[in-house]
Amino acid sequence: MDENENKKKIMFLMRKAPHGTIYSYEGLETVLIMAAFEQDLSMAFVGDGVFVLVKDQDTKGIGIKGFIKTYSALEDYGVEKFYVDKKSMEERGLSPDDFAIPVQVVEADEIAKHMEEQDACIPY
Amino acid sequence: MKIAILIHEGPYNHQASDTAYNFIMSALNRGHHIEGIFFYHDGVLNVTSQAEPPQDDRNIPKRWSDLGVEHGIDIIACIAASKRRGIKDGAIMKGTRISGLGQLTNITIAADRLVTFG
Numbered sequence: 001m002d003e004n005e006n007k008k009k010i011m012f013l014m015r016k017a018p019h020g021t022i023y024s025y026e027g028l029e030t031v032l033i034m035a036a037f038e039q040d041l042s043m044a045f046v047g048d049g050v051f052v053l054v055k056d057q058d059t060k061g062i063g064i065k066g067f068i069k070t071y072s073a074l075e076d077y078g079v080e081k082f083y084v085d086k087k088s089m090e091e092r093g094l095s096p097d098d099f100a101i102p103v104q105v106v107e108a109d110e111i112a113k114h115m116e117e118q119d120a121c122i123p124y
Numbered sequence: 125m126k127i128a129i130l131i132h133e134g135p136y137n138h139q140a141s142d143t144a145y146n147f148i149m150s151a152l153n154r155g156h157h158i159e160g161i162f163f164y165h166d167g168v169l170n171v172t173s174q175a176e177p178p179q180d181d182r183n184i185p186k187r188w189s190d191l192g193v194e195h196g197i198d199i200i201a202c203i204a205a206s207k208r209r210g211i212k213d214g215a216i217m218k219g220t221r222i223s224g225l226g227q228l229t230n231i232t233i234a235a236d237r238l239v240t241f242g
Contacts, residue, residue, distance in 0.1 A: 008233050023132070026165055026205060033225035039233075120238040122130065 008119040009040045014049035015123060018067070019059065024052050025067055027124030032070070035077035042081035042118075044111050045103075049124075050088045055100035068100050075101075083111050127151055128159045128235035130228065133242035134166035135184035136177070140242030141170055145187055147239065152195065160198040160231035161188070167242065168201040168211045171220040185217050192219025200227045 012031055018024045035041055045052060052071075059066035074080075082103040089095070089105060096105055115121055129148060133140035148158055163170050175185050192199040199220040201211055206222050213222055232238050 006233055010232065022165060029204060030164070030225055030228065034229050034232075037226065037229045037233075039229065120128075120232050120235075122238065123240055124132075 007038065007040055009042075009117060010034060011115060011118045011121045012041070012043045013115075013121055013123040014043060014045045014052050015047050016052075017048040018052040018054075018057065019062060019064060023124045024049070027122075028067055028070055030122065030124075031074070031079060032077060035074070035079050038078070041079045042083065042114065043079070044083045044085070044114065046085040046088050046108075046111065048088075048092075050084055050092055050094060053082075053084070053099040053101065053103065054094070055098065071101050083114060085111060125237060126157045126159045126235045128231040128238045129161040130238060130240040131161065131163050131167040131170065131242055132165045132240065134169040135175070137166070138242055141167070141184055142182075144239075144241040145184075145191075147241070148191065148197075158195070158197045159235040160200060160227065161191075162228040162231060163199075163201040164205055164225075164228070165242075166205075166209065168206045168209055171199065171201045171216045171222075172211055173215050173217050189217035189219045192217070198227075198231070200231075202228070 014024060016023050057066050057068045084103045084105045085108055086105050087108060096103060129144055131140055131144050135141045170184060170188055172185055177183050188199055191197055201222050203222050203224050
């Protein structure tokens with residue numbers, strides 16, 4: 001098999017707030033590893049998952065290591081496709097200016113279209 | 125069809141592990157190939173050899189072990205997630221192993237479908 005056959009389109013679906021559970025943090029670890037394997041990756045943020053990208057998060061008060069800075073480094077790993085569900089964002093009073101990285105704010109049906117194109121979708 | 129399995133939740137606390145097991149048994153009975161089973165988050169607790177569930181309850185870690193031994197399915201617990209949760213070599217079920225997220229990547233690439241539970 002050549003390299004192209006091994007390159008899969010994989011989307012990570014981030015559904016949960018960054019803190020309170022470990023899903024989002026450990027999920028990001030998967031993104032980093034799969035990026036090292038040079039897969040065609042994208043990330044979609046829906047529901048409370050949109051909070052993951054909020055800039056200037058200060059986690060000192062909860063005694064947990066923050067990981068928003070890792071998102072700023074993802075571009076260096078070749079991860080550049082970030083989709084934020086418009087409705088989820090607006091329902092939570094957020095705008096693109098609140099996010100630590102540039103994102104594409106899209107309607108849910110557009111995220112669904114991207115999902116259909118994937119070889120695998122991993123929900124966190 | 126070649127199917128890769130990803131399980132996010134621990135045994136007993138959540139149904140994901142049971143549903144995954146039933147799904148896998150059905151898939152095998154229908155002639156599908158299970159490319160590998162990867163445990164992540166609290167899911168790594170599924171492979172502990174230290175569990176002693178009551179006699180009248182299902183033994184979830186043993187069930188995974190039997191699947192690994194009898195069907196030769198590659199059953200992997202994530203090493204980073206395992207370290208956090210006290211799962212280590214020497215304390216895991218026969219027929220299972222601990223390895224890195226690269227293994228999740230490999231079974232995802234090799235499979236036609238990745239099915240996530242939890």
